[in-house]
Amino acid sequence: MAYSGHLSLATDQLISFAGWFFLGHVSSPTRPFNSSILISGFTGGQLAPVHLLLPHHPRRQPQAHPGSPQYLAHRRAIHISVVVLYLLYTIYEADWQLQRTGDFYRLLSIPLDADERTIQSRFRRLAAQFHPDKLPPTVTPAASATATAHFMRLQLARDALVSGPRRFAYDRFGPDVLMPRWSHCLTVHDFVSHGFLHLYLPFYLSTAAFMFLANLAGYMTWGRYWRWLAFASMAAFEGRVISAPELPFVVARVLNPIFRVLGHPPYLPFQAVVVARKVLVAVFVALQQVAPLLRPPMKTQMSEAERLRLLVERQEMLVMGAHMKVGKLLEEELRPFMGDGEALVELQAKLEERHVRNAIEEDGEVRAAVERARAGTRGYANGSLAHGELQVPLEVDSPGIQPVDQGHLG
Structure with missing residues (x-):
């Protein structure tokens, strides 16, 4: 075997x-x-x-x-x-x-549940075929050695299973x-x-x-x-x-x-x-x-410096994207003025003036002064302010109306 x-x-x-x-x-x-x-x-x-x-x-x-x-x-x-x-x-x-x-079961060609009588009967039939004494005298030495070895395996199988x-x-x-x-x-x-x-x-x-x-x-x-x-x-x-x-x-x-x-x-x-x-x-x-x-890839722990670096890179990408979008919008707005030099110069002056005005209006001190002036004007008009409390003079834009002298209001 x-x-x-x-x-x-x-x-x-x-x-x-x-x-x-x-x-x-x-x-x-x-x-x-x-x-x-x-x-x-x-x-x-x-x-x-x-x-x-x-x-x-x-x-x-x-x-x-x-x-x-x-x-x-x-x-x-x-x-x-x-x-x-x-x-x-x-x-x-x-x-x-x-x-x-x-x-051994396949060697003797018997089922796995074969009893001792079946095993002995099957062995006798195989021994009659492969026993060295039963071989014809004309068999070659190599075939005789093979038959002898096979017969010895049959004996081992029989001895193990009985x-x-x-x-x-x-x-x-x-x-x-x-x-x-x-x-x-x-x-x-x-x-x-x-x-x-x-x-x-x-x-x-x-x-x-x-x-x-x-x-x-x-x-x-x-x-x-x-x-x-x-x-x-x-x-x-x-x-x-x-x-x-x-x-x-x-x-x-x-x-x-x-x-x-x-x-x-x-x-x-x-x-x-x-x-x-x-x-x-x-x-x-x-x-x-x-x-x-x-398994899905595991998420690795990042240090604080790496997290900040990724955050900065993401913000830079967002700013670049917004800048490109604004540039495209501005290009679309200026498309009708292309080729007209005087119009472009006038548009540039208007934009600069508007930029300055927006900067002034967004200044914190200016906005606070305007709010105080508006509050004082509303209080004087409603009679809730006493004489002399209005610190910001009113501008009268209508023709024919003269400013009121505060000294004669008493």
Whole structure:
């Protein structure tokens, strides 16, 4: 069998997770993933062919400049697509490897619920075909060696499945239970205890230590809660698989019925664990690399000097816009006088006079004096002011009316 055991599986998972963690550390929301850089290089640095796959783009090659919002958005889409597709490929590759390796049930061509009598009967028929003594004398040495090796695998399969405790252990830990270090196990409790201590605990303790140290070092900060939740869920799932007498519900009632319809071989418990661990690694990678890109950009805190600078720049832009608008309005007003020099000179004099008058009227002291004069005039006209209280003489503009001498008013 090409499958090398559960311990090598744990090592493979840790190496895979460490490699993806390194790529996640190199990558960040502001520093795209290396694979997107490779794709950018293959497309000439402008991401032109990739634009054809994105929505709202006709069949053309827009040149998005590096650093522009369009360029960053498309590069982010490439990053997410590459990571997600590769994660799906790793899960498919794990399933393909399991199907290529096979298992003892498929080797003997028996169902998963076959009893001991069915297993022995099937083995005798296969032994009559592949036993070295049954081979014809004209067979080549290479074919004889192949048949002998196949017969030995059939014997291993029969020995593993006819024993109740060993069959229970094989379904949950794989062919590793046939190794010499498992030879002291005789009961189901022995097999489960050995697998728990030598396979289950080393993998999850080493993975938890790696995650904890990475968090202390300031890495893997995105989705920390969900990462630990996925890790705990996977540990509970595998603990349920290696200790329960039946398959988990999701495998027995969901995956295996779908596999029967699709013609895919059903999963044994240890095969479900292999794929579930790949899914766990995929969740870790998605939280490390994809999740930060799906979140809106965080607003950074600005210092007081930066805030004032932005405010001044905004005011300058508003003043420039108002100046341009006033200039256009003035140009429209002066359009009828264009070409008439005397009219322009007269208009300029009138504007200067109006400007001076407005400046005088807007002066605070002048406005206060005018208000006092108006108040005094109203009080004298109403008879509320005594003789001599009116300090500002009235101007009489009507012809024939002479100013009243205040000395004769008594």
